[in-house]
Amino acid sequence: MIVVETIDALRATRRDLKGRVGLVPTMGYLHDGHRSLVIAARQECAHVIASIFVNPTQFGANEDLSTYPRDLPRDLAMLEAEGVDVVFVPTAAQMYPPRFQTYVNVEQVSQGKEGASRPTHFRGVTTVVSKLFNLCQPDDAYFGQKDAQQVVVIRQMVRDLNFPLRIHVCPTWREADGLAMSSRNAYLSVEDRQAAVTLWRALQAMRTRYEQGERRAAMLQEAARAVFATEPRAALDYVSVARARDLEEVETADEPLLVSLAARVGKPRLIDNMLLPYHLNSREGATAVLGVG
Ligand code: PAF
Numbered sequence: 001m002i003v004v005e006t007i008d009a010l011r012a013t014r015r016d017l018k019g020r021v022g023l024v025p026t027m028g029y030l031h032d033g034h035r036s037l038v039i040a041a042r043q044e045c046a047h048v049i050a051s052i053f054v055n056p057t058q059f060g061a062n063e064d065l066s067t068y069p070r071d072l073p074r075d076l077a078m079l080e081a082e083g084v085d086v087v088f089v090p091t092a093a094q095m096y097p098p099r100f101q102t103y104v105n106v107e108q109v110s111q112g113k114e115g116a117s118r119p120t121h122f123r124g125v126t127t128v129v130s131k132l133f134n135l136c137q138p139d140d141a142y143f144g145q146k147d148a149q150q151v152v153v154i155r156q157m158v159r160d161l162n163f164p165l166r167i168h169v170c171p172t173w174r175e176a177d178g179l180a181m182s183s184r185n186a187y188l189s190v191e192d193r194q195a196a197v198t199l200w201r202a203l204q205a206m207r208t209r210y211e212q213g214e215r216r217a218a219m220l221q222e223a224a225r226a227v228f229a230t231e232p233r234a235a236l237d238y239v240s241v242a243r244a245r246d247l248e249e250v251e252t253a254d255e256p257l258l259v260s261l262a263a264r265v266g267k268p269r270l271i272d273n274m275l276l277p278y279h280l281n282s283r284e285g286a287t288a289v290l291g292v293g
Contacts, residue, residue, distance in 0.1 A: 001029045001080045003087045010088050010135055017085070019046030023138035023165075025129060028052040029069040029183035030078050031171035037142040038082045040170055040283070046213055049136045050079050051088040053095065057103075058124030064268075069186045074282045081168070088100030088136070095131060104130045106160070109247050109291075113240050113260060114149050114271065122153050129154055133163050141165055145286045146172040146180050148273045152247050152291035170288040174200070174270070184268040194265030195233035199263055199272040202227040210276045215253045217241035224261060237262040237269065244275055256280055256289045 004010045014021070022041030026034050041048045052075055055089070059065035072089065079087055103123050110122035143151050147189035155167050173181040178200030179193075188196055209223045221239045228236040242249050244256040253276070260273035275281050282287055 001084055005089055007094055013086050015224055017047045020139045021045055021137045022140045024049045024050045024142045025132050026052055027054045028061045028075050029071055030075045033144050033181045036169050036173060038084060041142050042083050047085045050084045051132055053090055055124055055128040056092055057127055058121050069183050086190035088095060103127045105154045109156050117237055125150055126157050129237045134238050138165050142168045145169050148260060168264055169290050170283055171281055187268040189266055192233055194271060195231050196265045198228060198231040198234040199270055203274040206280055217251050235264045241246055244289040282290045
């Protein structure tokens with residue numbers, strides 16, 4: 001496995017890779033969800049490039065950039081064990097040199113939900129991901145369903161800016177009790193870790209109502225709110241019922257849905273989501289409906 005820290009070294013290494021190249025962009029502190037992205041890329045591509053970069057432009061002024069968890073030696077060991085060929089670990093100065101002033105902004109789907117709570121977040125994501133696409137020139141790029149709005153925003157960018165690659169969406173990995181794996185779970189205290197499962201319980205409540213035939217968004221949202229009302233440690237930020245293809249909020253569900261929510265549980269703000277009908281929460285299902293259309 002080659003570890004490169006500079007753009008020049010990455011470009012030189014990329015030139016030598018023949019055949020399909022898969023990219024797994026990450027911010028490090030890797031868990032099994034990231035591992036599943038690498039495994040999917042490994043199965044389908046001749047070469048896999050992973051990037052580890054805690055991207056400053058996607059953090060708001062009062063967010064956790066300086067405390068974001070990091071463990072580079074452990075991350076590199078995991079990536080090597082999974083057969084990654086190249087890891088790109090740039091510094092912020094490499095990615096954003098002095099006088100940097102060009103940003104990629106996907107307008108509509110970046111607003112609302114995460115975009116409402118974090119107004120500059122997706123501009124940072126699309127800027128760094130477009131730089132990574134330009135630098136790594138992947139044929140395939142792998143993202144997790146956990147960040148579903150990010151997937152929709154990136155797919156829109158890929159269409160609008162004609163990036164010649166395919167986006168793959170891999171299912172969310174969960175702890176035994178259903179909590180979605182996230183690097184930010186590291187911030188949870190013991191008590192908050194128990195309360196964090198409220199997000200999953202709320203999604204399950206929405207699924208149950210949906211499978212009972214409920215199609216009114218307000219009623220599905222009410223089911224989620226009722227679960228949060230039972231857990232004082234978890235403060236719901238939003239619960240959204242939107243079309244999976246473009247994340248437009250709906251009043252009545254008549255096509256595949258993304259139900260998503262965010263909540264503060266102690267220190268971290270956590271997000272989670274579910275596609276409905278539930279069978280869409282697979283690699284094939286999510287790749288087929290999320291941000292497509
Ligand atoms: O999903 C993430 O970890 C980040 O948003 C990404 C895509 C690596 C961009 O920094």
